[in-house]
Structure formats: structure tokens, C-alpha cells
Amino acid sequence: MKNDRKKNPRREFLSATGKALAGLGVIAGGSSLLGAATGDAATESFPTADYDWTKHRWAYGIDATKCIGCLRCVEACKAENDVVRDATHFRTWVERYVYLEGEEKARVDSHSDPKNIAASGSEATYRFDNRYQDAKVTKAFFVPKICNHCSHPACVQVCPVGATFKAEDGTVLIDHDYCIGCRYCVQACPYGARYFIEEEGVSDKCTWCYHRITKGLQPVCVDVCPTRARVFGDLNDDSSTIREFVDNNPVQVLKPESGNGPMCFYIGIDKDVS
Amino acid sequence: MTQKLPKHIVRLLLLLGCFLLVAYAAKVYLTDPSYYKYGYYRADAVPELAAGAPLYQGSAYCLECHPERSADWPLTPHKAVQCEVCHGASEECPVKEGTRIPADTIRLCSNCHEKMPARPAAHPQIVLGEHPFADGETMPCIECHDPHAPGPVAREEVTTAVESALAATDVAAPPGAKKCAKCHGKQGEGVKKNPALAGKEAARFIEQMNLYRSGAGDSKIMTRFAKALSDEEIAELAEYYQSLPAAHPRQLKE
Numbered sequence: 181m182k183n184d185r186k187k188n189p190r191r192e193f194l195s196a197t198g199k200a201l202a203g204l205g206v207i208a209g210g211s212s213l214l215g216a217a218t219g220d221a222a223t224e225s226f227p228t229a230d231y232d233w234t235k236h237r238w239a240y241g242i243d244a245t246k247c248i249g250c251l252r253c254v255e256a257c258k259a260e261n262d263v264v265r266d267a268t269h270f271r272t273w274v275e276r277y278v279y280l281e282g283e284e285k286a287r288v289d290s291h292s293d294p295k296n297i298a299a300s301g302s303e304a305t306y307r308f309d310n311r312y313q314d315a316k317v318t319k320a321f322f323v324p325k326i327c328n329h330c331s332h333p334a335c336v337q338v339c340p341v342g343a344t345f346k347a348e349d350g351t352v353l354i355d356h357d358y359c360i361g362c363r364y365c366v367q368a369c370p371y372g373a374r375y376f377i378e379e380e381g382v383s384d385k386c387t388w389c390y391h392r393i394t395k396g397l398q399p400v401c402v403d404v405c406p407t408r409a410r411v412f413g414d415l416n417d418d419s420s421t422i423r424e425f426v427d428n429n430p431v432q433v434l435k436p437e438s439g440n441g442p443m444c445f446y447i448g449i450d451k452d453v454s
Numbered sequence: 455m456t457q458k459l460p461k462h463i464v465r466l467l468l469l470l471g472c473f474l475l476v477a478y479a480a481k482v483y484l485t486d487p488s489y490y491k492y493g494y495y496r497a498d499a500v501p502e503l504a505a506g507a508p509l510y511q512g513s514a515y516c517l518e519c520h521p522e523r524s525a526d527w528p529l530t531p532h533k534a535v536q537c538e539v540c541h542g543a544s545e546e547c548p549v550k551e552g553t554r555i556p557a558d559t560i561r562l563c564s565n566c567h568e569k570m571p572a573r574p575a576a577h578p579q580i581v582l583g584e585h586p587f588a589d590g591e592t593m594p595c596i597e598c599h600d601p602h603a604p605g606p607v608a609r610e611e612v613t614t615a616v617e618s619a620l621a622a623t624d625v626a627a628p629p630g631a632k633k634c635a636k637c638h639g640k641q642g643e644g645v646k647k648n649p650a651l652a653g654k655e656a657a658r659f660i661e662q663m664n665l666y667r668s669g670a671g672d673s674k675i676m677t678r679f680a681k682a683l684s685d686e687e688i689a690e691l692a693e694y695y696q697s698l699p700a701a702h703p704r705q706l707k708e
Binding site for chain 2: 249276313
């Protein structure tokens, strides 16, 4: 038996290739470590001269009891971020939950519903129709939604090329240069927060208006909300509105069981909202 | 005592080695230099994403050139409504076209104020088709409401307040005066763009009301109110307002 094993050519082959691969692996690993080490130890602030991303931990708050469903957030977001002006591409949206008398499940619709498109006149303008004005409504509310910029984002985990990533300040960003358009992230997101740009062949998502927050502005959806249903701020800053929002309210997150650790905190939503 | 590898296996190994070398070289040369800087992503993407110019500048930016707005707007129920919500993104105003609100103010205002289940009850809402006129006739919202300082809140409140506050003179206030007072002031003193009625010459009052009744007036709402009044009612109102003291001599000329 022993002799047989030693003379087994397949075993020899496997062991030889194994060693060769291990050798290459060491070289590869070593050089990538080297690559990582050569990145300068960053004394200057990154990503811009006025903004150091290690000093911030952004979070988002939504008070659903204040939302009036005017959709100015969707309108402004599309303009600010140059999002395709149709019903299926959006970075933020608002859902309407309506419970009719005798029904247990909520009826849910958003701006992409055909009746709402008809009410707004086109897919490039946003408005809720008034279809429930004569119905017997037992409970109804609006829920603004947006990318949750999760602490452990599934979309980042599934990206095969490192095109989407979690920045040091908590935002989940996407690098269009590296995106290969496989759409794994669109599938992986439990919140449906991502969309695919067919023309460019890349996925896209909310960045919390990264070009604004790095200049000291608020994301545009927060800025234009006429009822202040949306708040945004830095959890590292004890006097920020988001700190006040999270500390002084019973907040909840969407789909906590998904394990993504969402960073959008809600007030006033029903258990059916997910 | 290793047995020499067969030739075809050696070739295979060499091929594999070449493939791995090419793959590794490709990885090294094609990977962006900033790729591993902060993690498994291209660090240079972050400043790129941070670079864009904001389109929405915020109300503070608008108020720099329109300081007159900082007097009324921050004190009103619309204080949380940024200029750009109704006027659109300012981009690089002051020369920007299209910062005017849309011509259809009913549609613009009803975007937030149309009565709808799911809107919070405390939010001011109207039933389109019942407001301002129960028969469904419409009128631009800004005929009565100033979007920069909106109100009144509840019509009933206004009516009761007006009733008790109507000026006491030797001429009894006719019932129609309550309606006038809503826009022209409790004492007919005039409110904002709505001219004063107090002290107005009765003949002039009747003349103007008749103009509105003919449909030739410049105000839709005044036309509507005037058409609802009889000659006697107009005469009563004219007499009543003439009897009230004018607040300012300038208003007499109106």
C-alpha cells in the first residue's frame, strides 16, 4: 500500500502544482501587501482638502409622521444627481401605505405606480394621485425611503471587482470606472435601493449627495423636504440633528434581520413597512 | 526516489505557470495604483465623487440677493420650505431663467396641500373642487394666499374674529362686510396688496363694484364676489365703508 502511494503519479503531480501555486501565492500576496504599505500614511485630509472622512460618521433619520408625500425629494434628487428621468431609476422614493376598512394588508404604491404617473402627467414629474379620497381608510401614511448606507452592506460583499465600497465616513459609494455591470449588487440589496443604468452599463445608487456633504451641505432630499421629515448628520457630533434624533426618539430600522446594519433610522412606521 | 514526471505533465505545468504569470502581470499592471490604498477599492474614486458642483444652493444663497424675503418668510408656516422647493434649483443664479414658479399655482400648491389620506392631519389641506368655491370653479391660489407668508389657517376662525371686530360706527355693518373684511382688513384698513375700503367715497365704491360685476375688472375673485351682490347690498356696503375713518389720507385717493 505504502509503495503504491509513493509511486502514484497523480499525487506527485498534485503536490508539485500545489507547491508551485503556493509559491506564486506568496509572491502575489507579498507584493499586494507591499502595495498596501506604500499608500502614504495620509497626514493630509482625504478625499478633499477641506474634508477628512475619518472625522465623520454619517447617519440619516426619517420621521414618517411628518411626510406629506409631496415628492419634492424625488424631484430634487433627480435634478441634483442627474438621475435618469423615468419611473424606474431613482435614488430616493416615497411609499404610500394605505389600510382600507376590512383589509389586513396595506396597499402600497409609490411614484412608479401607473396611476401616479398619470396623475403627475409624465414619468419625469412626481405626484401621488388621490385614489383613496373616497375610500374608507382606516390607517394611512407615507414612508420616505433611501439607501440605508449599511454598516455591513450586502451590496459591497457581493461586488466581484471592488467597484462599490464603504467609505471611512460611513457612506456606501460606487465607482463607475470599475463597475462591470454584473448587477449582483442590485440583487443583493434587501431594500431595493440600487438601480442599473442601461445606457452606461453600470449600477448606481444614492451617495447621500457625497458632493454636497463633503462641502458642508446637506443631501438635497433633506434640504428640500418642506416638513423636515428627513434629517441627516454626523453621529460623531453630539450637537448634530441626527444625534438628537436618534438619542431622543424610539427609532427603528428597516429589515434589521437582514444583518446589514442599516444607518437610516425611522420614526412612526408600522410593522408592515420593510 | 521520485519518479520523473511524464513529458505531457511537464508541458501542462509549464503552460499553467505561464498562464499564472501572465495573469499576475495583468493584475499588477492593470490595477489602479490607488486600489489598495484604503481597502479593496479604487481610492481615487472618492475625490471624484466628492467633486461635483451642487445644483441646489439653499435659501441662504437666495437671500443674499433677495434680503426682503428674510423679513417675512422665516416667520411664517412656510419657514421650513426652502426657496428652491417651489422655484426650482438655483444652480448659478442670478441670471438663471426658470426660477419663476409654474403658471399653474393650483397644481404647484396642491402638490402639498391637496387633501389626501396618508397626509398628517395637522398639515393644512384643501379639497380640490370645494376650495375656494364649493361649485368647483377654481382660481389661482395666490389670489388670496401669499406663498411667502401663507395663512389664514381656518376660515371659521377668521369669520368669528371678523364679526366681533367689525368697526362700530353709526352705520351698522351690513352682513356682506364680513366677506370684504377677510381680505381688506377688519376695519377695511387694507391688507398688503388689497386696498383699503375705509373712508372710500360711496359713489366710487359702487362704480368699481359695477365694473367688477360687468366682468371687466382685473380680479377674478372680486368679479365673483361682486356678481353675488345685489344693487342694494352694494349700496349698503358703500355707505358703511364711507362711514369708516380712513387710516391714511393716501388711501382715500384709491
